[in-house]
Structures are given as C-alpha cells and as structure tokens.
Amino acid sequence: MKFAIIEFPGSNCDHDAYHAAKHVLGQQAAFVWHKDTGLAGADAVVLPGGFSYGDYLRTGAIARFSPVMETVRQFAAEGGPVIGICNGFQVLLEAGLLEGALLRNRRLKFLCQHVHVRVEQTDTPFTGGAQVGQVLSLPIAHGEGSYHTTAETLASLEANRQVIFRYCSQDGAMQDAANPNGSLAAVAGICNPERNVVGLMPHPERACESALGSEDGRVVLESVVAAVAA
C-alpha cells in the first residue's frame, strides 16, 4: 500500500513517518507538499508531527488552510484512513475533522519521554491489529498536548467509543501520575464518528524499531496496512 505524508512548512516528523512506512514496514510512501491538491494515489494519509508555520498562533491553526487540506477532507469523507500524529492531531482538530482542543501541558513545559498508552478501541483502521487493553510504550514530544473539550463532547466521545488511546501506567491502570500533560479523561488519541480519522499525541512512528527503544508503535501502522489490504 501507499502512504501519503503531508509536508507543511515546519513539519519535522515527515521524514520519520516516511522512514517507518517505507524502510521499516516496507510499504510505499510519498511526500505530498501542502500546496498540492492530489494525494499521489495513496491509500492512507499521515499528517506528521512538527511545528507547522512555527505554531506561533495556535498549533495547527494556519496549516488547516493549506490547499492540501481540502483534498484530505474529501479523502476522509470518502472513508479513506487518515492519521494525525502530534502536530498532525492538532491540525485535524483545527480543521474540524476531529473534536476538541489541545492546551499547554499542565506543568507548562515541553515534554519528551516514553509514556504508556492503553488501546481502548480496535475498530479503527489504525488499531485493528491491536487488542483492547493492550499497553503500548510510545514517546511523546510536545508542549501543547493536554486534550480538552466540553463535558457534552466528552460524553458523546465516550458514548460513541471515540476515545482510542488513553495514558496509563505500565500495567494499564489509569493514574493521574501516568497522565503526562493533564489531558481530560487521560485522552491520548481519538477518532471521528466514522472511525476512519484518528489523531493522537504520542509518536508511533518513533517506536517502530528496537534500536530506538520500542517497537510498540508498529501495530498502529501495520493495522492500516492490513485494513487497506482487506
């Protein structure tokens, strides 16, 4: 299958996603410049991490106006799998493809460390190969990753099982100490009601090789490979 990796000015995890898709998973991958309006015939879209447009305004607030985003919106509307990682998640929220917002981390510091996240739902293209309750060790690297939304939206996300990943302890328990950024309901990742658009703050593409300390992120990318093949 083929991954399209969208490059905004200021994206900086684009090469990491490309490397994971192409050299670790052995799939095809293509960079798509944000001014383009095609997706190079890709089967899945990755909005990578970084600091699009420097994130001087609000994270992702300018990137959502890039020409390519209309194409991504259409691709998603047709059921195509789309994943936003870190800044990509922020862009998806700003673009209205996912609900909620990401605030400054609760201690107001950028945090780069491995965390544990629990897979909450497996009926998305990005978690189909995982088990419910499976604990993944994934890195985070963000300053604005504290998920927030209204009580009503949270209730509807929960009711529709749209919370896909939650921060947890090593053994899968929900603990405040295991929530690195103060996210509401320990939300690390969510999906849209149609379940084909997923956004998450942790970086699965940084955890695909044992040399980097964890291979737990592979299941996210391998799931979509399997979903596209099915």
Place this chain on the structure above:
Amino acid sequence: MDPATIEAHGLTADEYQKVLDILGREPTLTELGIFSVMWSEHCSYKSSRVHLKRLPTEGPRVVQGPGENAGAVDIGDGLAAVFKIESHNHPSFIEPYQGAATGVGGIIRDIFTMGARPIALLNSLRFGALDDPATRRLVDGVVAGIAGYGNSIGIPTVGGEVDFDPSYAGNPLVNVFCLGVAKADQLAKGLASGAGNPVYYVGAKTGRDGIHGATMASAEFDENSAENRPAVQVGDPFMEKLLLEACLEVMKSDALVGIQDMGAAGLTCSTCEMGARGDAGIEIDVSLVPQRETGMNAYEIMLSESQERMLLVAQKGREAEVEAIFEKWDLHAARIGEVTGDGLLRVKHAGEVVAEIPNRPLADQAPLYNRQTSRPEYLDDVQRLDESALDPSPDLGRVWLDLLCAPSIASRRWIYRQYDHMVRTNTIALPGLGAAVVRVKGTDRALAFSVDGNGRYCYLDPLEGGRLAVAEAARNVACAGAQPIGATNCLNFGNPERPEIMWQFAQAVDGIADACGALGIPITGGNVSLYNETEGQAIHPTPVLGVVGVIDDASRVLNRVFPAADLDIVLLGEATGGLGGSEYLKRMHRLVRGRPAPVDLDRERALQTLLVELVAEGLIGSAHDCAEGGVAITLAECCIDSGVGAVVDLPPVGSQDGLMATRALFGEAPTRVVVSALPGTRDQLLSKARAAGVPAAVIGRTGGARVTIGVADEIVADVGLDDAEQAWSLGLTRHFERAAS
C-alpha cells in the same frame, strides 16, 4: 574622525592607525563600523589566534579543518560529519530565552551552510549556585530557549552537560554543539568568486536588533549591562527551518557558488569573509536588502545581527533556478549585488558608495596580539591541600547520598525531557545514560559525541584541566564503543587583557593540544569566548571539548546501564592521587583546593583503544567512566538506571589514614572505567586488558536491591537502590518543581 567615536567603536589608537593605512584615508562612519565588528575579539580572535595555532588540526580523517563555518571529518561510506561548538554566553545572561535560542539557531546555520543536514544538538551549560533565585530564572530561561528553538526546527538535542558554581553567577555559559552529515566530496564553501555572479540575500528581514552584538560579546559586564537588551536578537526557528530546507535543496544544484550565514557582525562579516576566501570583491546595495524597519541607514544595515539570514553567490545565468527553490519555501531571494574582480567590499546605499574597503586586509590583517601572560598569584595557595587536616566523614553512605543529590551530579532529566531528543528517529542512546549516540541512516554506523569540561580543575590547574577535558570527552565516546576521530572546542575565559587570564588561556590550550596530539584527535574548529567577567570577577577558566566518535556497527553501541544481575564488575584503570579538586571536597568540606589527579595520556589512549575493542567483540555489557564524585557515583549511576544493585570491594587509596576509604570512593582519578563482563567473558576480558597494558580488576558483582561498597573487605557504604534513586532524581528537580511528577 573624532577620538570619542573611535573609542565608542572599541578600536584602539593603533588599530585606528591600521585602518588609516589600509584605506589610505579617513574612514566613513559605515566603514568605521565595519572595521569595528570585523576586528572585535569575537570575530577576529585577535587575542587568541597566536595560541590556537598550537592545536593539532590535521589527521587522515580531516576533510575540513579550522577556517570554514564548521569542521568536518570522514566517517566512511563517503560521508563526513560536520560539527562545531559555539558560545552564546553574553546574550544568554542578558536575555536567557532568546540568548540561548539564537545560540542554537546560529550553530545550526554554521552546519547547514556547509551543505550538511544537521542531525544532533548538544549543549554545555554553566550557572551559579541553584539556591540563588536569579540563577534558577536563568536556568529556566536558557533551557526553555534551547528547547524552543531545537524542538521547533526538528533537530534533536541528544545530550550535554551542566554544572553549577558561584563563579558563573554573573556570567553563565551557554555553549551549543551541532553536528550534521554531508557527502564528503560535496561540502559547500563560504566563498565568493566569478566576477558578475549574482549575490543573494535570503531569509528574515533586517532590523535594528543586535547592532554591535559582536562588540558587546567582546566586553566585560557591569551594572548597566541590562541596558544592552536591545542588542540581543530574537530567534525565529520556523524561518530557519524554511531556510535550512531551501538551502539544502539549492546546494544539490551546481548553480550555487558559495554560501554563508549571517551570524555575528551580520552582512559585514558574510560579505567580507566570502570575498576574502574567494579572493574576490563584492559590491552590494544595502537599499535592496529586505528591511523590517523604516529609515535604516547603511551603517545599521551592515551591522545588524538580525537572525535567520543567509548570503549566497549563484552562477550567473542560473538565477531563475535558485529563485524558484526559495519561492517554493515561501522565501524571497533578494539580489543585492554581484561579485567583482577588484577585491573590494563596496557598499552602496541607493546607488551612492558609502564604504569601499579591500576585502583581504579587512579579513586577514585583523590585529593580532600576543598578550602578556603571568601565572596568577592565587594558584600557590589553592593548589595546597593538606588532606590530613580534613575531618573524615563518619558515614560514607550519607556522603554518597548527599553527592548523588548534588546539582553537579544529580539526574538531568528535568532538563533533557524539555528537549525533543528523538525527532529524526536516529537517537539510539537516550540522554542521561552516557555519550549521545545517533545512527547514520543508510549505513551500519553510528556517531557518538560528548561535550565535557571541568572549570574547577582548570581553575586549580589550567594545563591539567585542558588535558582532562579532552581525555574525559574522548573516554565517554569510547565507552559507547566509538573511536574518537575529531574534536571541537569552546574556550570560555575572562578578560584577556589581564595577564593572569591570558596565562590560564595559554596553559589550557597547551593542555588541549597535548592531549589531542597524544590521543590522535584533531581539532577541526571551535570558538573562543573571552571577557566572561562581571565587575572584575572572572569565571573559572572553562574550556569545553566536544569529541566525535564513530562506531562501525551501530547495533553494538553500549551505555552505562548494568544489563543484568550476576555479572562480574570490572574496574579498568587504577585509582591514583587524592581528593584535590574533587566534588567531594567542594560539597562536603566547602573547599575548592588541591590539584586534580593528572592524566597519563599513554594510559588513557590504551584504555580507550581497549574499550573500543571490547565493545566491538561483544565482551562487555556496559561501560561508564569515573568522573565527578568518583567510582562510588559511577557505580550508583550504573545501578540506578538498571534497577540492579551491586556489591563491590575497592582497594584503599593513598596513605594509611582516616581518608583511605574516602579517596577510594570519591577520588576523581581519571582513566578509569567501570564495565560489566557478559557471562563467560571475564577471563578473556582480563587477558585482553593485560595485553593492552591496562590495569583491570574484578571488583564485585551485580545483583540485589542495594549498592554496597567495601574497602579492603570492610563495608564502608551501603545504600538501598530506592534511596539512591530518590536522592539522584530529585537533586535538580527539587529546585524547580514543588512536587515532582
């Protein structure tokens, strides 16, 4: 020109006479400004050049030595590692966030200007004591600034070092190291050639920020220094990210002739140096320079140190190709002039010539001072240490915990977790576990680096301190299994016009030259930061060495963590000397005294060669050198990171007095490394060590939940891993967070 104006530009009477000789007439104000920044200490190295010549700069792997924007060494597979370290001390004191951020931005530009893709950042920081709120504010701002720039641009900050001492209270040190990888035969050069070739300006617009930054960095601080705040620039990592990508794309095309960033002294330095290197003239019209303020005159435009700007020379006739690449990245390449054949730097303002200076003399005939040196009087006193007068500490276990909690030793996690140290997915050694290691994608190799320097050692003995800094940085790299192949240095000292400071400088350079020569590690570039004084009080002399090593098989890379229980622990090297200059003496007895234990460079070389072999042959499971806090701290760190305890027994050190055990635990003799032998490899390891002439002794075994140290079969310190970890992990954090998360 009136004497007050000349003096305000930091030029001496002799220097001004030289200006008159070169021009054959009085300079214009713009010309005076140009000479002033080009001949500042910061740009001309006028006090240090005479000494820097003694550093070894050649070797079979050197692709680019000093003189370009950064040095480069061959790492195999047709690739070169391009690296340099630079200081941003003065700006960081005045405005910690922006000072540190623009320091990061500056060194990154030096690396990609060479045509290399930057893949790693490190930093070396010095601050005053942490109980001072002003220091905590500086630490917070500097760390946030480094994080803010590096994280945004997407270059991982993979390691570094930090120390705290009152001597840095009024003069913190912020040294930043960057490394990139390029094709060895395709390095870009900062030169202008080919009369008629267009000169382009790309990047951020020019403002009035940072005018005379280079001059500021060449003066001492006084109580009015805060008024210099407008001379500190503001960084824009997003702009630099665009520049980085666009410039690397332009460099792939042969339409580019030369390129240079505008760092200190901005447009002045880049035009003059590019012209001088290419033996060409450059003519520019500053009214064509993109400006973000109105009414700027030629003087201001030439001297502005606005960040994120590049100057490049393209092939005539290929303009459209170059311009198109910048347009793709939403950057506008402004054509501001052209290369000429007359060797002059000619600056016009709206067509009118405002400066006309011969390039070569401006760059090459900068003043050169062999300043007076004299051995400081304080040395005789501080080098005297009567250990018999020290009260032995009754409970070495408590001392051990106290040292683990010392800001100089404790876990640096509070700092490094603010840095994105994983972006680009090359980081195969996470921070805090030894040397930083990044793999080189597309090859089996990895690069290891370490930045080290001990200002206390250099204060007590600058010659030995210089040697020790090289030895330690190289040893750290060797502990990862990498062969040290090149180094860069950042020399942070006080006011060179004081003979005592100049003596420290000369001695430290001798020490570095000595060690680099003996260990076969060429210096390929670096930076000198002088005038690190506030109200006449100089910092500890602090040379910082950044050593780069290469390991052929990245899968073999080691860190310091004991990999399992029931492994033999082997100490390579021997304890010598006493407690002089030690962290123990400073923390427990409030003494900065004695002489640091000297390094035997032949032994050091044998040890490092052995380490590289042991890792390559897979005989050891971890390696960690002995540094501040001695072997006791080394062992604790190996255990804390792994959650595996250890029981060891050490030989006593020194004369038979109440300090035998203290010296064994906390003495800081160099050339020692604690390794763990993998099951069944002990005898082979010991015989290889014997053959290499490296003393080696099995000192204990891993296992349990405590770290227990005996000396001559008597237990002298025994702490639980939990207690050790708590002390170590809170040592720094407790100063910044009420409740650690």
